[in-house]
Amino acid sequence: MSDPLVLYGREFNSRLLVGTALYPSPAIMRESVRASASEIITLSLRRQNPAQQRDNVFWDYVRESGCQLLPNTAGCKSPREAVELAKMSREIFRTEWLKLEVIGDDYNLQPDPFGLVEAARELVTLGFKVLPYCTEDLVLCRRLLDVGCEVLMPWGAPIGTGQGLLNKYNLHMLRERLPGVPLIIDAGIGAPSQAAEALEAGFDAVLLNTAIARARDPVAMAGAFKLAIESGRAAFNAGLMLKRQTASPSTPTLDMPFWQQSEHLPQG
Amino acid sequence: MQVFVNGEAHTLASSMALATLLQQLGYCGETFAVAVNGRFVPRTEYAATAMHQDDRLDIVAPVVGG
Numbered sequence: 469m470s471d472p473l474v475l476y477g478r479e480f481n482s483r484l485l486v487g488t489a490l491y492p493s494p495a496i497m498r499e500s501v502r503a504s505a506s507e508i509i510t511l512s513l514r515r516q517n518p519a520q521q522r523d524n525v526f527w528d529y530v531r532e533s534g535c536q537l538l539p540n541t542a543g544c545k546s547p548r549e550a551v552e553l554a555k556m557s558r559e560i561f562r563t564e565w566l567k568l569e570v571i572g573d574d575y576n577l578q579p580d581p582f583g584l585v586e587a588a589r590e591l592v593t594l595g596f597k598v599l600p601y602c603t604e605d606l607v608l609c610r611r612l613l614d615v616g617c618e619v620l621m622p623w624g625a626p627i628g629t630g631q632g633l634l635n636k637y638n639l640h641m642l643r644e645r646l647p648g649v650p651l652i653i654d655a656g657i658g659a660p661s662q663a664a665e666a667l668e669a670g671f672d673a674v675l676l677n678t679a680i681a682r683a684r685d686p687v688a689m690a691g692a693f694k695l696a697i698e699s700g701r702a703a704f705n706a707g708l709m710l711k712r713q714t715a716s717p718s719t720p721t722l723d724m725p726f727w728q729q730s731e732h733l734p735q736g
Numbered sequence: 737m738q739v740f741v742n743g744e745a746h747t748l749a750s751s752m753a754l755a756t757l758l759q760q761l762g763y764c765g766e767t768f769a770v771a772v773n774g775r776f777v778p779r780t781e782y783a784a785t786a787m788h789q790d791d792r793l794d795i796v797a798p799v800v801g802g
Contacts, residue, residue: 487800487801487802488800488801488802489800489801489802490800490802491800497800510801510802511798511799511800511801512798512799512800512801513769513796513797513798513799514796514797514799515742515743515794515795515796516742516768516795516796516797516799517742517761517762517795518761518762518763518764519762520797521763521765521767521768521797524767524797524798526798526799526800527767527797527798530798539801540801540802542801542802548774549774552771552774552775552776553796555769555776555778556769556770556771556776556796557769559769559776559778559779560766560767560768560769560796560797560798561798627802677802678802
């Protein structure tokens with residue numbers, strides 16, 4: 469069954485987006501991206517001198533990957549910084565796609581909802597395809613849609629914590645209230661089971677980095693996440709059973725042998 | 737004239753365009769981008785952008801990211 473992920477009118481086979489940071493080496497990063505089967509990878513921009521520029525193996529691997537590049541504005545704390553960095557990204561990476569980050573708190577790297585909306589509004593006007601890294605707040609998400617974002621990326625938990633889906637009530641509510649909007653859980657995923665849970669709950673994709681890069685064997689973990697994402701999506705499409713409070717036998721109770729004599733059977 | 741490139745002070749012998757400064761610093765190719773005083777300067781405007789005293793340049797290139 470064809471079940472593509474559609475973001476800004478473009479179809480993808482994989483529902484796993486991966487970051488390129490924190491790997492033990494560029495070669496392991498390259499192999500991990502391959503093993504993940506991801507078609508969208510995140511990267512960033514930082515100050516560099518010409519000497520560093522000449523020996524950028526990472527950039528060579530990224531270009532070879534053929535993946536859709538999703539440059540981020542990590543580290544930006546104001547809409548102005550994020551917008552200017554986005555323009556620099558567009559020139560270098562030749563893509564309008566942007567993972568918009570405007571950080572409002574250094575301690576838990578929580579997105580600044582007000583700065584995020586302001587930056588998104590301007591960037592959409594400038595022609596960017598904005599994928600905002602946001603909190604799971606329904607009203608914020610609506611504001612981001614209002615200014616022209618077609619995809620939202622609510623956090624599962626703070627970046628790099630590996631805690632999974634922390635605020636399940638809000639996340640499930642968000643999924644329920646924004647049907648048809650591509651929602652990607654970005655950040656906080658630590659284990660394949662957590663990624664599967666996100667997909668089972670109806671989220672369209674997962675973006676993660678640390679859980680793969682910091683695994684003992686990143687390439688193997690990338691493969692594990694690939695399977696989990698596929699499994700979670702398949703389960704969502706199949707339709708999960710409803711949870712219930714009391715037990716309900718799965719084996720038929722009708723024609724149970726010994727039924728009438730059960731109270732006379734010897735104990736033990 | 738003094739300008740700051742990625743936070744480091746550089747003394748320029750004379751006034752010059754951004755394009756000339758980048759060439760002198762050794763930047764070539766198309767895998768870098770520039771902001772002057774916090775504002776992005778498109779590649780097409782390097783030649784027409786004059787450097788001024790205490791200008792702050794940020795010159796960035798691709799790095800890993802999550």
